[in-house]
Amino acid sequence: MNPGTYNLTGNQACAEGALSSGCRLLGYYPIVPSIEVIERFSKRCPEVGATLIQMEDEISALAAVLGASWTGKKSMTVTSGPGLSLMMEHVGLGVMLETPCVIVDIQRSGPSEGIPNSPGQGDMMQARWGSHGDYEIIALSPNSPQEMFDLTIKAFNLSERYRTPVLIMSDECVGHMTEKVIIPEASKIEIEPRKYYGGPKNKYLPFEWSQDFVPPIVDIGKGYKFHVTGLTHDDKGYPIMNEVCQELNVHRLINKIRLNAPQIIEIEEDKIEDAEVVVVSYGITSRVALNAIQEARKNGIKVGSLRLITVWPFPEKIITKLAKKIKAFVVPEINYGQIVFEVERCSHGNTNTVFVSHKATQVYDSDNILYAIEQGVKEKEIKEKIIEYNK
Amino acid sequence: MNYKRIPYDIDKIKIPQGEIHIIKNRCKGCGFCVEYCPRDVLEMSDEFNAMGYHPPRVKNPENCVNCGLCEMLCPDFAIWSTLKPDCRQASKKKSAEDEKEAKIES
Amino acid sequence: MIKKEDHHPMESLLRMDRIPHIWCPGCGIGTTVTAFIVALEKLKLDFNKVCVVSGIGCTGRVAGYINLDSFHTTHGRAIPFATGIKLGNPELKVVVFSGDGDLISIGGNHFIHAARRNIDLTVICVNNFIYAMTGGQVAPTTPLTAYTTTSPYGNFELPSNVPQLAESAGAVYVARWTALHIRRLTNSIIEALQKPGFSVVEVISPCAMYYSRINRLGDGIDMMKFYHENSVIKHNEPTENLDIDYQKEIIVGKFINRERPTFTDSYNDWLVTEKKAQSKSMI
Structure with a gap:
């Protein structure tokens, strides 16, 4: 276009x-x-x-x-x-x-x-x-x-x-x-090229261990004659079903994302440095939350906003760090609680988590989020459970 | 060999002689090759291979005509036949002669 | 094929580091693989451009033993995976090598629709009447009254007739052979590989460990003897007559060989005409 x-x-x-x-x-x-x-x-x-x-x-x-x-x-x-x-x-x-x-x-x-x-x-x-x-x-x-x-x-x-x-x-x-x-x-437009294998044809390993855990790839029809399988496999791609191979295989798959998470994760922060309450939102809810955040700031509450652009892998470290210094997280979602549990898990009981649940079929009334923000600031002691708020 | 009608060019035709090769340790003793060998070349042996199966052995080596049926039927890629070296040359010569004849005919 | 005294002639197309394979003694899958390899070598194809996709099951393991670009995918999804490969690179010859449970039961929908679209695939369906990898359960092709571990009083479900299914869905080439008809099977695979469009070769194969043991039919060799005595070659037989009854005659042969435009051809035609129309309207 x-x-x-x-x-x-x-x-x-x-x-x-x-x-x-x-x-x-x-x-x-x-x-x-x-x-x-x-x-x-x-x-x-x-x-x-x-x-x-x-x-x-x-x-x-x-x-x-x-x-x-x-x-x-x-x-x-x-x-x-x-x-x-x-x-x-x-x-x-x-x-x-x-x-x-x-x-x-x-x-x-x-x-x-x-x-x-x-x-x-x-x-x-x-x-x-x-x-x-x-x-x-x-x-x-x-x-x-x-x-x-x-x-x-x-x-x-x-x-x-x-x-x-x-x-x-x-x-x-x-x-x-x-x-x-x-x-x-x-x-x-930045386009990441595919990481192709360049070595000798007979030495290609489809699932080789490399430094960043991402093995190079080849196309079909180029003469590499490789085999790949959905079974637990070794670096050659051959199915080998023992615990050592399972461990090596799955460990690498998981580490590939976990250890590279800092490079993958993208979030949008707004005034979280001195915030008392941080609204964690993603997708359409982040736009509804904007209105509530503005209203709350007008009312003198120090509200920060954390928008998850990358939801998975979850930005655990950022949430954990924030949890130590704020009064509450407010998590609006169009469901009965999914990402809010992740936020609560990562806050390690250091702060309250206020959940603004909304039934599917419609987006929020931003008043609900505003009220939840106000609730979050008022809470003095840390509750064991997620505080759920529905107007 | 018994022929019902003796081909007039029988003196030109040389029956190919095959040689059977068996990788005993790959065999799983299914017996397909022994059963379906059209020239009764093979038989099951009494010995055990590394996996505990009875591999086939060559009973009548002179009967093999290198038809390759054992090689195609074997599910374990354990048996194959090759032309005996002296037949190989003969067959090559023959094919060269055939090509010449075909050219002349065309 | 160059034959040598010290190497099996098929070694170049096999992953020798994985041989011996996992198939039981008396199983016909190895024989079918042999037929496939001989067919490939007779056709003198560029082996770099041939790709084998398998699903799950005993026959699903074929991909792991053939020394070509090979994929061992999820249960029943070999055909859609192969469809993707064919669409991604139409130059490739894509072969789906899988079993009856994989292709007809869990992958039945994909089988029908790939045949309807006439994707240029060669499907080799090894039919052993049973789910052997999981220990001998009833399959969509188990003949009536045959015993399996999950039909201990005899199977009462009507089995699928694979050639008829393929024909009615729109396959352009359909053949059925037993693992014993090894040369005819090879020729059929050659024809199927050369045929543009969705071609199906069904291979009736003995399962010595599960199907014949529970039914007291003897070893693999006894199953082969049964095929020898009871299979009848009837080319061009109407596919509705091809049902297989328990221990009755098996009709084999080449049944369908017809012409239809393949998906890739139709798609390219559409692309070209649309492109022309668009460039005209731009002017």
């Missing part, structure tokens, strides 16, 4: 972001409210020569994306809550095969089918723990169409950099919101 300023919905911006970062294959299964990403992509297909395929279900959609990624094509899939549940099988495979790809989840309310066309943030924990076994994952949470564009590019860069599936945890509100999106010139 030509550089310039456009009026785009979050979903359209996501498709544009994907195309700008060089994504040339989208495997999908249609699901509300993520359709507009696919519609935009399909319209632009002939122009850029991209491939689009509607698979028979979400399971195969992500399977095809993983397969395509091994041929050297940047690829992604788009879905919503019920689809993400089906994709979990291949999130696990993607992590195990260390395949770069992007999964966009435009969250809706649940459980099960829920209400298709209403916002929710109920997939946050599924994104982290949904597939079985031990693994670490990267998830980003945009809060505006511009960020849908930027973070889609960032997601591709992270997935190439760390050889892992990256999730974009957006929601229906951001997806369907129309806003100004600035598309920069192609030369100004």
Whole structure:
């Protein structure tokens, strides 16, 4: 797309972001409210020569994306809550095969089918723990169409950099919101190249231990004759099922994200240096919280804001550090408590955690958050439980 | 060999002679090669290999015509046959002659 | 194929550091792999451009033994994974090597839709009538009245007829052989590899450890003898007649060989026409 300023919905911006970062294959299964990403992509297909395929279900959609990624094509899939549940099988495979790809989840309310066309943030924990076994994952949470564009590019860069599936945890509100999106010139978009292997062909190890735990990759059809498997494998990719191999394999997969977390984590802070209360928010809730924060500051409360752009890996150290000096965290979410438990865990009982729960289907009344901020400042002793507030 | 009708070019044809190679320790003793050898070359042996199976052994080496069926049927990649060195040259010559004939015919 | 005295002729296409393989004595999967390797060598393909994708199960392990770019994926998802590979790089020859449970049961949906789209894949389905890797459970292809560990009083579910399923879903090449019809099987795999589009080769293979033991059918060699006596070659037989009954005659042969545009062809045509239309409208 030509550089310039456009009026785009979050979903359209996501498709544009994907195309700008060089994504040339989208495997999908249609699901509300993520359709507009696919519609935009399909319209632009002939122009850029991209491939689009509607698979028979979400399971195969992500399977095809993983397969395509091994041929050297940047690829992604788009879905919503019920689809993400089906994709979990291949999130696990993607992590195990260390395949770069992007999964966009435009969250809706649940459980099960829920209400298709209403916002929710109920997939946050599924994104982290949904597939079985031990693994670490990267998830980003945009809060505006511009960020849908930027973070889609960032997601591709992270997935190439760390050889892992990256999730974009957006929601229906951001997806369907129309806003100004600035598309920069192609030369100004930073694109992380794939880390290819350059050594002799017969010595290639698909899962080699390297310094940053990220092994170099090769494409299919280049004569490396490699084997990869979803079973516990050694550095050659051969299945070896013993405890030593399991330990080496999973340990590296986890360390790859955990030890590189400081480079991955991106947060947006506002006045947290002298804050008494810090609002921890992500996605659409961070925009609702803005109003409450302003109101509270007008009322003389020292409120800071911490917006999670990278939700997973969770910015544990920052939260722990903050917990020692503030009176309370306020965590608004469109669910019955997911990220709030992470915040409470990381505060190690040093401060109160006030949870502003909101049922899915609508965004907050910012008064609720304001009231929670006021409550948080008033609390004198540290409660054992999360303080839940509903007006 | 008994022929119902003796081919008129029988003097030109040389029956290929094969040689069987067996990697005993790879064999799992399924017996496919012994059962389906069309020339009854193989038999099961009494000895045990490293995995505890009875590998086949060559009973009638002169019968083998290098058809390669044992090699294709073996699920364990443990047996194969090669042309005997003296036959190899003969067959090469023969094929060269055939090519000449084919050229002449065309 | 160059034959030497000291090396097995197929060693170049096998991962020799993993041989001996895990398959039981009397299993037909190794024989099917042999047929596949011979087919590849006869075709003289560029082996760098051939890729094998397997699912889970006994046959799912094939990918781990063939010395090509090979993928051992999740249960039933070999076909969609291979679809992705084919779309990502249409130059590659993608072979899906998997079992009946993997392709017809858990991957049944993917099988149908890949055939409908006519993705250019070669599917080799090794049918041993049972889930062998998990210890002999009833499979979608287990013949009626056959015993398995989970049908101890005989199977009462109607089994799938793989060639008929493939034909009705739109496959362009369908053949069935037993592991004993090794040369015909090789020829069929050669034809399937050359055929553009979704081609299916079903291989009836003995399972000596689970299927034949619980049914008292003897060893792998006895199963092979049964195939020898009871398989009938009927080329172009209507696929509805290809049901397999317990210990009855097995019809083998080449059943379907037809032409249909592949997904990649149709997609490229669409791209080209759309591109032209768009450039015209721009002017």
